[in-house]
Amino acid sequence: MRLIQARVRCVAGVRDSGWFVPGRKTTVLYGEPGSGKTALLRALQTLNPPYAIERLMPLADHPETWQQQGHSRRVIPGKKTAVCMVFSAKAEQIPLLVKIDPALFETDRIEVGRRLDHSRWTTFVEIAASARWADIRKEMTRLQEKMQGRIGLPEFRLAGGLRENDRLKGEIGSQCLKWLQAIAPLVPSELAATHAVCLTAVERRERFYKAEQQVAEWLPLTLHLCPEDLIADRFLPDFANGDASAVAAQLARNFLQIAGSLGQDVAAARFALMREDNRPLAKLFSDKGLGGDPDLQWLDGELQIGQSPRNECARRCWYIGLVCQLAGLVRDGRPLLLLDGFDAGLQSEEKAEMMGFLQRLGEWCQVLSATSDRLLAKQEGWHACLSIGVKTLEQGGRVNVMT
Known part of the structure; x- marks a missing residue:
C-alpha cells in the first residue's frame, strides 16, 4: 500500500497540519528548527x-480543548481522530478484497485513522461499510x-421503529440477522431470493470488518527514525534486550517474540524471505560504496549484527538499512520511513x-x-517538496507545497 495523503491534528506540538500529499516514492519536508517537524513525524508513526x-499511549498528552471556526x-478522545492517512491499494490486493465483498471493486483508496484514545478505524473511500x-x-x-403466523418463529419487532437511513449494524444488524437466520429453514422456494438479498445486506458489515482486518495486515509499518537513536550505539551489542526505545530495538524484540511463539x-x-526481499537494498549499499551494509544474521536463535561504520554519514545509512531489514522480519511488505x-x-x-x-x-x-536545510530540500530528485509555513505547527501552521 502506498501513502497518498495524510493529516495530523490535535496532538502535542501539532494543532492541525492540514491535508498534505507526499510523493510517490520520496518526500522532503522542510521546516526551521522548532517548527514542529519532529512532533509531526512522531504522530504519523502512531x-x-x-x-x-496501548502500552506507550503516545497520544495521551493531547490538548483538552479544540478550536474550530x-x-x-x-x-473527546474516543471521537477525535488525531492521525489520518489515505492509501492506494496495490493492483494485486484489489482482487483479494473483492473476494470478501464484490463492492470493494469500486475503489482502491483506503483511509485509516488513529483516534486520541489510540483506537484505529478503517474506511474504504466512497463505499459504505454497512x-x-x-x-x-x-x-x-x-x-x-x-x-x-408460522408456529415457532420469532416475531421481527424492529421494523416499525426503523428509519430509512438507519444502518444495518450494531444492535439493529444483530436483530435483523438473528431473525433471518431463524426463518431460514422455513423460507419457501419462491422467497429464497428475497431472503438471500436481505441476508447479504445485513451481513455486509461483517464482510467489511473482515476486509478491514485484511487491510490491517497490509498496512506498512510507520517508523520514525532519528540520528539520536545511534548515540553510543545504545542498542548494541545486545540491542534486542532491555528497555531501549530505539526503533531497531523494538523491531528486534518483536521478531524474538515471533520466534519464541512460532518456533525457530x-x-x-x-x-530467508527478508534476505530475498532486501536484495535491492543490499545492492544500494554495495553500488554506492557506503560500506555500511548491516549484514544482519540469525544464528542459533539470536540476532547478530556487526559493528556500525565509524564514518558518521555511513553510520546513519547503516542504521536505516538495519531498521529496514528488521522491519522485514516482523511484517510482510516494506515500511513507511519517517526520517528526522x-x-x-x-x-x-x-x-x-x-x-x-x-x-x-x-x-x-x-x-x-525532514530537514532544516532549505538548500537540501530544494535540490532535485525529490518526488514531493513540502514545507511548514511561517507559523510553527503548534501555533497553527500548515504543511504546504514548498515554493
Whole structure:
C-alpha cells in the first residue's frame, strides 16, 4: 500500500497540519528548527507503530480543548481522530478484497485513522461499510407478511421503529440477522431470493470488518527514525534486550517474540524471505560504496549484527538499512520511513551524500525525510517538496507545497 495523503491534528506540538500529499516514492519536508517537524513525524508513526500502542499511549498528552471556526470545544478522545492517512491499494490486493465483498471493486483508496484514545478505524473511500434499512425494507416487509403466523418463529419487532437511513449494524444488524437466520429453514422456494438479498445486506458489515482486518495486515509499518537513536550505539551489542526505545530495538524484540511463539523454523524461514526481499537494498549499499551494509544474521536463535561504520554519514545509512531489514522480519511488505534530520550535523559533502542516499532508498520503500536545510530540500530528485509555513505547527501552521 502506498501513502497518498495524510493529516495530523490535535496532538502535542501539532494543532492541525492540514491535508498534505507526499510523493510517490520520496518526500522532503522542510521546516526551521522548532517548527514542529519532529512532533509531526512522531504522530504519523502512531498509525502503525513498531511498539504496543496501548502500552506507550503516545497520544495521551493531547490538548483538552479544540478550536474550530472560532469556537472552543472539549476534546473527546474516543471521537477525535488525531492521525489520518489515505492509501492506494496495490493492483494485486484489489482482487483479494473483492473476494470478501464484490463492492470493494469500486475503489482502491483506503483511509485509516488513529483516534486520541489510540483506537484505529478503517474506511474504504466512497463505499459504505454497512447497508441501510431502506435497502431491504420492502424485502423484509414481504418476508414478514409471508412468514407471519408460522408456529415457532420469532416475531421481527424492529421494523416499525426503523428509519430509512438507519444502518444495518450494531444492535439493529444483530436483530435483523438473528431473525433471518431463524426463518431460514422455513423460507419457501419462491422467497429464497428475497431472503438471500436481505441476508447479504445485513451481513455486509461483517464482510467489511473482515476486509478491514485484511487491510490491517497490509498496512506498512510507520517508523520514525532519528540520528539520536545511534548515540553510543545504545542498542548494541545486545540491542534486542532491555528497555531501549530505539526503533531497531523494538523491531528486534518483536521478531524474538515471533520466534519464541512460532518456533525457530518459522523464524529461519522469515529471515530467508527478508534476505530475498532486501536484495535491492543490499545492492544500494554495495553500488554506492557506503560500506555500511548491516549484514544482519540469525544464528542459533539470536540476532547478530556487526559493528556500525565509524564514518558518521555511513553510520546513519547503516542504521536505516538495519531498521529496514528488521522491519522485514516482523511484517510482510516494506515500511513507511519517517526520517528526522538525518542530514543534521554533517559536513556539506556528507549532507548531499545523505540526501542522495535517501532519494535512492525511495526506490525500495516510501520515504518522508525532514530537514532544516532549505538548500537540501530544494535540490532535485525529490518526488514531493513540502514545507511548514511561517507559523510553527503548534501555533497553527500548515504543511504546504514548498515554493
